[in-house]
Amino acid sequence: MAIVLEGRPVARAILEEARDDLTAYVTQTGRLPELGVVLAGADRSALAYLRAIRRTFRRVGIPLRELALPADVSEPTLRAAAAELNRDPAVSGVLVLQPLPHHLPPGIASELVDPAKDVDGITATSAGRLALGLPTMPPSTPAGGMAILEHYGLPIAGRTAVVVGRSPVVGLPMALLLLAANATVTICHRGTADLAAATRRADILVAAAGRPGLITPEMVKPGATVIDFGVNVVDDQLVGDVEPAVAEVAGALTPVPGGTGAVTNAILVRHTLRAAWSALRAPHPSSVSAPNR
Amino acid sequence: MAIVLEGRPVARAILEEARDDLTAYVTQTGRLPELGVVLAGADRSALAYLRAIRRTFRRVGIPLRELALPADVSEPTLRAAAAELNRDPAVSGVLVLQPLPHHLPPGIASELVDPAKDVDGITATSAGRLALGLPTMPPSTPAGGMAILEHYGLPIAGRTAVVVGRSPVVGLPMALLLLAANATVTICHRGTADLAAATRRADILVAAAGRPGLITPEMVKPGATVIDFGVNVVDDQLVGDVEPAVAEVAGALTPVPGGTGAVTNAILVRHTLRAAWSALRAPHPSSVSAPNR
Numbered sequence: 001m002a003i004v005l006e007g008r009p010v011a012r013a014i015l016e017e018a019r020d021d022l023t024a025y026v027t028q029t030g031r032l033p034e035l036g037v038v039l040a041g042a043d044r045s046a047l048a049y050l051r052a053i054r055r056t057f058r059r060v061g062i063p064l065r066e067l068a069l070p071a072d073v074s075e076p077t078l079r080a081a082a083a084e085l086n087r088d089p090a091v092s093g094v095l096v097l098q099p100l101p102h103h104l105p106p107g108i109a110s111e112l113v114d115p116a117k118d119v120d121g122i123t124a125t126s127a128g129r130l131a132l133g134l135p136t137m138p139p140s141t142p143a144g145g146m147a148i149l150e151h152y153g154l155p156i157a158g159r160t161a162v163v164v165g166r167s168p169v170v171g172l173p174m175a176l177l178l179l180a181a182n183a184t185v186t187i188c189h190r191g192t193a194d195l196a197a198a199t200r201r202a203d204i205l206v207a208a209a210g211r212p213g214l215i216t217p218e219m220v221k222p223g224a225t226v227i228d229f230g231v232n233v234v235d236d237q238l239v240g241d242v243e244p245a246v247a248e249v250a251g252a253l254t255p256v257p258g259g260t261g262a263v264t265n266a267i268l269v270r271h272t273l274r275a276a277w278s279a280l281r282a283p284h285p286s287s288v289s290a291p292n293r
Numbered sequence: 294m295a296i297v298l299e300g301r302p303v304a305r306a307i308l309e310e311a312r313d314d315l316t317a318y319v320t321q322t323g324r325l326p327e328l329g330v331v332l333a334g335a336d337r338s339a340l341a342y343l344r345a346i347r348r349t350f351r352r353v354g355i356p357l358r359e360l361a362l363p364a365d366v367s368e369p370t371l372r373a374a375a376a377e378l379n380r381d382p383a384v385s386g387v388l389v390l391q392p393l394p395h396h397l398p399p400g401i402a403s404e405l406v407d408p409a410k411d412v413d414g415i416t417a418t419s420a421g422r423l424a425l426g427l428p429t430m431p432p433s434t435p436a437g438g439m440a441i442l443e444h445y446g447l448p449i450a451g452r453t454a455v456v457v458g459r460s461p462v463v464g465l466p467m468a469l470l471l472l473a474a475n476a477t478v479t480i481c482h483r484g485t486a487d488l489a490a491a492t493r494r495a496d497i498l499v500a501a502a503g504r505p506g507l508i509t510p511e512m513v514k515p516g517a518t519v520i521d522f523g524v525n526v527v528d529d530q531l532v533g534d535v536e537p538a539v540a541e542v543a544g545a546l547t548p549v550p551g552g553t554g555a556v557t558n559a560i561l562v563r564h565t566l567r568a569a570w571s572a573l574r575a576p577h578p579s580s581v582s583a584p585n586r
Contacts, residue, residue, distance in 0.1 A: 124421030124425055124427065125418050128422070129420075131421065157484060179459060184484070185480050186480075188477050191476075193453070198477065
């Protein structure tokens with residue numbers, strides 16, 4: 001049976017480190033960092049995520065600055081709200097909860113955040129810095145997956161990694177993070193001709209397709225490390241992209257729930273502190289006109 | 294024997310299209326676009342590239358605005374020169390010739406160019422837009438490789454593509470372009486455990502490692518399409534990363550010289566026009582303070 005890669009101990013370790021880091025920050029600056037959060041409307045999953053973020057940030061002692069906007073918010077009003085958080089030097093990081101209401105242009109979230117405050121790595125600048133191998137804050141979900149691999153001492157360099165899914169916030173950045181860690185990386189997707197042939201070669205198999213039960217035991221190399229980013233609700237149950245029976249083949253596997261999802265918020269805390277320290281070193285301009293052109 | 298994927302006919306077709314596009318632009322605006330070029334010092338390969346660019350742009354009728362700086366140029370002077378080109382509305386695109394002199398910080402080139410004028414796709418914003426699947430101008434070399442595949446009608450979607458090399462201007466963006474075209478993409482590099490096993494699976498094999506003779510016939514699947522981005526000088530001869538004998542196994546192969554290298558400048562012309570049209574639609578701010586933060 002596979003080792004179960006629980007996310008909670010990883011989150012706990014990150015938050016413990018964050019508490020020390022916060023103490024150092026408060027001692028040096030005399031103030032707390034803050035995370036600015038933009039919520040538009042009342043999407044169920046956005047609200048569930050917000051509650052989880054509130055809990056995690058409270059545990060560490062970093063306040064949130066929440067801007068709740070109505071579901072029919074206009075694009076200019078949304079932009080102005082985000083700009084206010086971008087501008088405010090007391091706000092260290094800015095998070096835009098998704099999904100945004102459907103009347104807003106697709107992809108607008110990535111344009112709202114000042115890259116210097118982009119704790120969830122959604123801007124084009126953050127994505128580009130990740131692709132170019134420059135220091136940056138990657139999206140929190142794949143960063144959490146990497147933290148799990150690191151925490152459990154699972155080797156990456158020289159290994160064959162296969163990522164199923166190429167979304168801009170999970171699959172693709174995970175592939176770039178694994179590449180930066182010197183894995184040989186294959187990116188599969190809906191258009192992949194023979195998915196099982198690819199996944200069976202993986203020493204590290206990453207499921208980020210959002211399709212329940214996509215990865216079956218026959219698709220997994222015996223002893224492989226399997227990271228499941230799937231967040232699917234089936235019959236009111238949260239399930240991943242990986243069939244539970246994969247545990248009989250894999251060497252190590254993140255559970256759902258309790259795996260990658262448990263680490264995401266801890267990464268947001270880490271990134272908020274990182275952005276706070278960066279702003280001290282390089283105070284950023286009072287306004288950013290076009291962060292993502 | 295493999296079909297020889299000559300670059301010149303591809304470049305010719307792109308430049309022909311560009312001439313029509315230029316006529317339309319001049320008719321509508323009453324002025325010519327311009328490409329701003331920053332040259333620092335007198336590196337041999339940068340100068341050779343500049344001569345080739347001059348020839349190509351002259352053929353189409355787009356003037357260059359060349360800023361030649363001394364080899365010992367200071368970082369502030371270099372930044373000011375680039376900022377001048379970024380600011381000038383008469384300059385549609387900005388190219389920083391590389392390598393820059395060694396006393397300058399590594400990676401500075403990617404910070405000098407306004408993303409809206411980034412005709413060679415070197416800024417973090419351009420790299421991020423490419424990674425996120427947003428419209429952008431990718432680096433000209435891999436864009437030229439894609440133009441060759443397109444020109445010769447070689448299928449990409451659903452195919453297995455293997456890219457050897459992950460440099461930010463060739464290997465990695467080529468992988469992202471192939472992914473956007475729905476190939477299943479594997480990125481190999483120095484740390485790949487069994488390179489031949491990976492390359493032998495490739496329907497489309499891309500060599501972008503900068504190592505002469507790296508790809509031998511045994512490493513190539515019979516009938517594969519091979520794109521060689523190698524630019525190596527061996528015994529005063531320009532050679533690629535692919536052994537000539539690969540032509541006996543591959544289905545199609547770009548020659549060196551005369552393959553991918555012949556298309557790069559034509560892409561720069563296309564991008565300069567594209568940036569000129571974009572600036573008409575969305576006049577950009579008179580100055581860009583921190584395009585790449």
